Amino acid sequence: MNNNQHQLKQLPKKELKWSTLIWLIVLIAGLFISINVTNAHISVLLAPDNFGQFMDVLIQMCKPDWSYAHVIWPYLIETIKMAILGTVIGSIIAFIYSFLIARNIVKNKAVTGVLRFIMNIIRTIPDLLLGALFVAVVGIGPVAGVLALSVFTFGVVVKLFYEAIETIDYGPIEALTASGASKLQIIHFAVLPQVMTYFVSYVLYAFEINVRASTILGYIGAGGIGLYLQQTLQLFQYNRTGTILIVIIVVVVIIDYISSASREALTK
Amino acid sequence: MDTTKMKKLPPKPINNRTRTIHWLIGIVTVCLIIWSAVGIDFGGIKSSAAQITGAIISGIFHPDWSYVWNGSGEDLISQLWETICIAFLGTFISAIISLPFAFWAANTKHKKWYLSRSGKIVLAIIRSFPEIVLALMFIKAVGPGSAAGVFALGFHSVGMLAMLFSEAIESLDTDANEAIASVGGSKWNTVTFATLPNLMPALISNTLYRFDVSVRSASILGLVGAGGIGYPLIIALQYREWNRVGIILLGIIVMVIVIDWISGVIRKRLV
Amino acid sequence: MVNQPMIQLKNVTKVYPNGTRGLNNINLEINKGEFVVVVGLSGAGKSTLLRSINRLQDISDGDILIDGQSITHAKGKALRNIRRDIGMIFQNFNLVKRSSVLRNVLTGKVGYYSAWKSTFNLFSAEDKQKAYEALQQVDLADKVYVRADQLSGGQQQRVSIARVLTQNPKIILADEPTASLDPKTAKSVMQYLKMLNQEYGMTVVANLHSVELAREFGDRVLGVKSGEIIYDGKMSETPAAVFEKIYNGQLEEAENE
Numbered sequence: 043m044n045n046n047q048h049q050l051k052q053l054p055k056k057e058l059k060w061s062t063l064i065w066l067i068v069l070i071a072g073l074f075i076s077i078n079v080t081n082a083h084i085s086v087l088l089a090p091d092n093f094g095q096f097m098d099v100l101i102q103m104c105k106p107d108w109s110y111a112h113v114i115w116p117y118l119i120e121t122i123k124m125a126i127l128g129t130v131i132g133s134i135i136a137f138i139y140s141f142l143i144a145r146n147i148v149k150n151k152a153v154t155g156v157l158r159f160i161m162n163i164i165r166t167i168p169d170l171l172l173g174a175l176f177v178a179v180v181g182i183g184p185v186a187g188v189l190a191l192s193v194f195t196f197g198v199v200v201k202l203f204y205e206a207i208e209t210i211d212y213g214p215i216e217a218l219t220a221s222g223a224s225k226l227q228i229i230h231f232a233v234l235p236q237v238m239t240y241f242v243s244y245v246l247y248a249f250e251i252n253v254r255a256s257t258i259l260g261y262i263g264a265g266g267i268g269l270y271l272q273q274t275l276q277l278f279q280y281n282r283t284g285t286i287l288i289v290i291i292v293v294v295v296i297i298d299y300i301s302s303a304s305r306e307a308l309t310k
Numbered sequence: 311m312d313t314t315k316m317k318k319l320p321p322k323p324i325n326n327r328t329r330t331i332h333w334l335i336g337i338v339t340v341c342l343i344i345w346s347a348v349g350i351d352f353g354g355i356k357s358s359a360a361q362i363t364g365a366i367i368s369g370i371f372h373p374d375w376s377y378v379w380n381g382s383g384e385d386l387i388s389q390l391w392e393t394i395c396i397a398f399l400g401t402f403i404s405a406i407i408s409l410p411f412a413f414w415a416a417n418t419k420h421k422k423w424y425l426s427r428s429g430k431i432v433l434a435i436i437r438s439f440p441e442i443v444l445a446l447m448f449i450k451a452v453g454p455g456s457a458a459g460v461f462a463l464g465f466h467s468v469g470m471l472a473m474l475f476s477e478a479i480e481s482l483d484t485d486a487n488e489a490i491a492s493v494g495g496s497k498w499n500t501v502t503f504a505t506l507p508n509l510m511p512a513l514i515s516n517t518l519y520r521f522d523v524s525v526r527s528a529s530i531l532g533l534v535g536a537g538g539i540g541y542p543l544i545i546a547l548q549y550r551e552w553n554r555v556g557i558i559l560l561g562i563i564v565m566v567i568v569i570d571w572i573s574g575v576i577r578k579r580l581v
Numbered sequence: 582m583v584n585q586p587m588i589q590l591k592n593v594t595k596v597y598p599n600g601t602r603g604l605n606n607i608n609l610e611i612n613k614g615e616f617v618v619v620v621g622l623s624g625a626g627k628s629t630l631l632r633s634i635n636r637l638q639d640i641s642d643g644d645i646l647i648d649g650q651s652i653t654h655a656k657g658k659a660l661r662n663i664r665r666d667i668g669m670i671f672q673n674f675n676l677v678k679r680s681s682v683l684r685n686v687l688t689g690k691v692g693y694y695s696a697w698k699s700t701f702n703l704f705s706a707e708d709k710q711k712a713y714e715a716l717q718q719v720d721l722a723d724k725v726y727v728r729a730d731q732l733s734g735g736q737q738q739r740v741s742i743a744r745v746l747t748q749n750p751k752i753i754l755a756d757e758p759t760a761s762l763d764p765k766t767a768k769s770v771m772q773y774l775k776m777l778n779q780e781y782g783m784t785v786v787a788n789l790h791s792v793e794l795a796r797e798f799g800d801r802v803l804g805v806k807s808g809e810i811i812y813d814g815k816m817s818e819t820p821a822a823v824f825e826k827i828y829n830g831q832l833e834e835a836e837n838e
Contacts, residue, residue, distance in 0.1 A: 073402060076395035080537065082460035086452050096451035123346035130343050166566035167559070170442070170530040171543070178547045179362045180355045188350060213675030217741070220635050221748050222664035222692030231688050235679045258440045262533060262544075268440075275446050287443065294438040319713035322726055 103284030110282045111289065114270050118289060121266035124184050124259070125252040128191025133245045135192070136199035141229060143200075144207040146215065165197040169255040173264040184265025191252050191259070198248045199241075206240040207233065239308050246301045253297050257290045369556030377557050384542070386561045393538035394565065396456050396531065397524035400463025405517045407468050412475030413501075429476070437469030441527060445536040456537025463524055463531070471520045478512035479505070511580050518573040525569045529562050585649050586610040587752060587784045588634060593643035595629055595808070603629035604640070605808040611801075613751070616778045617786045618799030618816075620827055626808040627788040631754045634786070635667045636660065648751060665692035668745030668783075670774075672757040674737040678730035682721065682740050685729050686712040689748035708747070715743040719773055735766030742773045746781075753777060755787035759794060767791070771798045792824045 077083065087093060141147050143157045167175075172193050176186035214232035223231065260268025267286060274282040378386045415429030445462035452458050486504035495503065532540025539562060546554040588611040595603035603626050611617055619627045632638040634645060636652050644653045652663045668689070676685045690708050716722050719739040729737060738758060745753055755774060759767035771794055778785045789795045795802065795816075802819050804812030804827040812823060 072398055076399040076460075079392055079395040080399055080456035080460050082399055082457035086457055087448075087461055092451040096447060099447050099450055120349065123349050126342055126346040127350065130346075162567070163563055166526075166563045166570075168526040168530045170533060171540070171562070174533060174544060174547055175366065178550075179366070180359045184350050185352055185355055211675075211678070213671060213673050214677045216637060217669065217671060217675035217744070218688060218691065220637060220664060220667065220669035220754075221689050221744075222661040222666075223688070224661060224696055226696040227691045227694075231680075231684075231691060232677055235677050254438065254440075258442055261442055271440070271443060275443070283443070287439065290440070291435055291438040295434050298434065298438075316714040316717055317722065319710050319725070 099280050102280035103287065105281050106285040106288055107279075107281040108285060110285045114267055114286055114289065117260070117267040117270060118293065120184055121256045121260070121268075122253065122293070124187045124191060124266050125249065125256040127188045128256070129195050129245060129249045129252050131188070131192040132195025132197075133199050133241075133248065136196045136203060137241065139196070139200050140204040140207055141233075144204045146208055146210070146212060147225075147229065147233070161197070161200055164193060165201060167193075167197075169194045170258065170262065173259045174262050177263045182263040182265075187256060187259040187264035187266055190264055191256060194255065195248045195252060198251060199244050202244045202247075203237070203241055206237050206244075210236040243305045243308050246305050250298050250301050253294055257294070365550075365552040366555060369552030369554075370559060371556070372553055373557035373560055374551070374553035375557065377554055378561075386539075386542075386557060389532075389539045389542055390561050390565050392456055393528045393532075393540075394525060394569070396459045396463060396538050397521060397528040399460045400528065401467060401471075401517060401521045401524045403460070403464030404467035404471050404520070405513070407464070408472035408475050411468060411472035412479060414476075415472060416476040416479035418480060426476075430473075433469050433473050433476075435469075436466070437473070439466065439469070441466040442531070442534050442536075445531050445534050449535060454535040454537075459528060459531040459536035459538055462536060463527060466527075467520055467524060470523070471516060474516040474520070475509075475513060478509060478516065482508055515577050515580050518577050522566075522570050522573055525566060529565075584612075586646075587613045587615075587648055588786070589646040590634075591644045591646070593633065593645060594641050595633060595638065596641045602808050603638075604633065606643075607808075607810055609803075609810060609813075611784060611786060613784055614778070614782050615784055616775065616798065616800040617784075617803060618795040618801070619786065619788045619803045619805055620792065620795050620824065621805035622828060623790075625805045627805050628756055629808070630805065631756050631786060631788055634752075634754055635664055635669060637669075661692055665748065666751045668748045668750035668753045670738070670741050670745060670753065670755040670758045672760045674734070674741050674761075676729040676737055676740055676744075678728070680729060681726050682716065682729055682732070683709070683712055683725045685740055686715055686743045686747050689744040689746075692748070712743070712747045715746040716740075718746060718776075719743045735762055735770065738762060738766075738770050739773065742770070742777070746777065749781075750783065752784045752786070755785065757788050757790060760790055767794060768797075774798070792828070795824070796821075 087096075139157070139161070143154045143161065145151075145154055148154050169190060172190035173187060176189045180186050180189065210233060214236070215228055218228045218232045256266050256268075258268045258271065260266040260270070261272045263269070267290065271283065271286055274280070274286065379388075382388075411429065411433060415426055415433055417423070417426040417430075441462055444466050445458055448458035448461045449455075452461070482505065486508060487500050490500045490504045528538050530540045532538040532542070533544050535541060539558060543555065543558045543562075546552075546558060588609070590607050590609040593604055593607045593609075597603055607630070619630060621627050629638060633640050634647070634652075636645075640653060644651055646652070647663050647667065650663055652660065655663055677688070687704050687708065690704065690712070694704070713722065713725060716725055719742050721736060721739055721743065724732060724736065724740075729740060732740065738761075753774070758774065759770055762770060774785055774787065775798055777783045787799075789799075799816045802812065802814055802816055802823075803810055804823070806827065812819075812827060814823075
């Protein structure tokens with residue numbers, strides 16, 4: 043054993059991975075630049091004055107004013123209604139649109155290409171921005187919120203659903219084609235049975251996101267409970283803001299739970 | 311072929327329980343949809359809606375090019391750059407905060423169930439805390455501007471990112487951990503030698519994904535005064551400068567598409 | 582009436598976008614009631630030949646006539662009407678896995694329904710009964726309301742035979758119907774196909790990998806190689822050596838000898 047020792051090779055030096063090094067440099071440079079641009083030094087946050095302010099607000103929020111709950115109740119209902127309507131409208135449009143951009147259903151690449159381009163652009167616009175735009179268009183109120191949520195839902199569902207359509211088993215489509223079925227019949231008999239549960243699951247998922255989004259849409263005037271979020275914050279009534287936040291969080295968590303439980307039951 | 315000997319098609323066997331459940335779900339869903347539709351007054355749409363839509367669309371096709379870059383620091387490119395920086399820094403902060411939260415919430419072996427459950431609940435609460443409220447609280451603390459946006463994003467993203475991280479930890483196979491533990495490694499050794507290296511690709515990929523989302527978020531934080539492109543947008547909307555609205559929308563769309571594309575390319579490389 | 586062939590291929594050529602020749606100038610006539618087996622190595626063009634007949638694939642040149650009508654030039658409704666008369670059986674069964682067996686069998690009939698009628702599931706009681714009878718023929722009556730994904734491979738292929746039976750076509754194209762099955766099940770599936778051929782007079786064209794099954798069930802053999810038909814003859818007059826040579830790719834030399 044000892045005799046053999048000198049014949050074993052020495053550990054070769056670890057090769058320096060240039061790509062890792064470059065990524066690290068990019069990351070660090072990015073950090074310095076963004077700290078510089080945003081002026082977000084951690085010292086700014088931790089300055090006793092500033093941090094005290096933050097904690098002050100937080101502490102007040104933790105002493106909710108429950109007498110305020112009955113005022114916001116109707117707006118909470120409106121918020122949920124907005125979320126449901128937005129989800130339904132957006133999902134219906136997304137359902138039809140998905141078939142038009144699925145390449146195993148529509149073979150014309152020009153049609154799918156243009157429609158996908160439009161979809162991708164719509165998907166880039168964040169929910170609150172859609173809200174601000176629709177408030178400008180239709181005026182302050184829940185209608186703006188419903189429209190914003192519809193467009194947003196469309197973006198979420200259409201992407202997931204067309205990908206689900208494109209990954210189905212192509213066999214049944216061929217079998218139906220071979221027996222002389224029309225396009226609609228092929229979709230109905232060969233495609234829908236394969237994708238319907240996915241669709242329902244995506245709609246529920248979009249609904250979860252919409253409930254969250256709808257609670258803040260009111261902040262910019264697009265209806266729902268967010269209006270009171272803005273009012274109480276402006277009047278420094280943080281205990282009331284706290285009430286609203288607790289109500290929102292409870293509702294969101296409950297709806298999340300129901301929705302994800304039903305999604306799990308679906309995919310079983 | 312003699313078909314007279316053929317049996318008659320029996321009626322479909324009915325499972326009463328599942329049928330009742332299906333009907334119930336259907337009826338409840340329809341009722342919910344009708345209930346939500348009746349409450350909302352669609353008649354209240356401003357009569358000028360069509361005209362404004364037209365104005366916005368024509369604004370997108372005739373954007374205010376002079377706003378793109380004028381060197382004042384208040385132009386489109388500077389504002390978009392600020393937005394990206396807010397998202398970048400916010401995501402970085404949240405990735406660091408998320409790690410301990412993720413280990414807390416991950417439902418792994420040798421762990422009491424209530425530990426991970428409590429972590430998951432905390433994350434759900436953080437997720438449900440609206441980020442613009444958080445932004446306003448930080449504005450109270452550090453004043454209006456992009457710093458408030460960075461902190462708001464940094465904390466809010468933890469809710470989602472730590473959840474994704476913890477799912478990655480849960481799906482990790484624990485063989486390597488056991489190997490380290492079997493040679494007498496401490497808990498810290500296990501995490502640094504086995505868990506983190508295995509986890510790294512998932513962490514980076516999830517962080518990049520979160521960065522995509524953060525860029526979108528950062529572009530709306532300005533609506534409440536927390537820096538970025540959202541502020542000039544809301545001003546332009548209020549003053550009905552549709553050409554400026556158009557160029558800002560175009561800017562946001564291009565920015566989001568480019569960032570999505572870059573992060574998509576990097577994530578593909580990782581796999 | 583003139584005795585016209587059931588399937589007629591005239592100078593059929595298929596060139597794939599990447600330049601490969603799938604079929605090369607094929608001329609072929611298949612008469613009513615024939616049981617034709619197509620043999621050849623994989624990639625020889627057997628599948629392309631079959632899938633061109635009902636135009637699951639478009640051909641690049643030439644013409645294909647089904648019972649005297651050109652399927653190559655048919656469009657829309659006319660194309661679908663020709664396809665109604667051509668049943669197809671696939672290697673992977675191509676059932677809708679999440680639907681019931683009955684529904685899968687009924688899909689053979691959708692070509693006879695208008696879009697809205699089939700959308701609302703308005704299949705006539707008569708067609709449902711026919712579908713059930715078809716299932717009895719393939720000994721699957723007890724599975725009528727079972728979901729298709731709960732059946733074994735052999736059972737699924739029998740469902741697809743029942744589907745074709747319900748469709749009641751003049752022609753059946755079978756593309757490697759037994760390739761995903763074990764030998765015993767494969768044989769029983771071939772027996773059902775033979776039954777369709779003999780009792781209902783349906784013309785059967787089947788791609789087969791197995792020489793043994795081809796010899797047992799075929800009346801006429803087509804040997805395919807590199808997109809061309811290199812052998813065509815009655816099974817009874819075909820010596821075993823021909824098969825060996827088709828598969829070893831030495832047929833031309835054999836004929837030249």
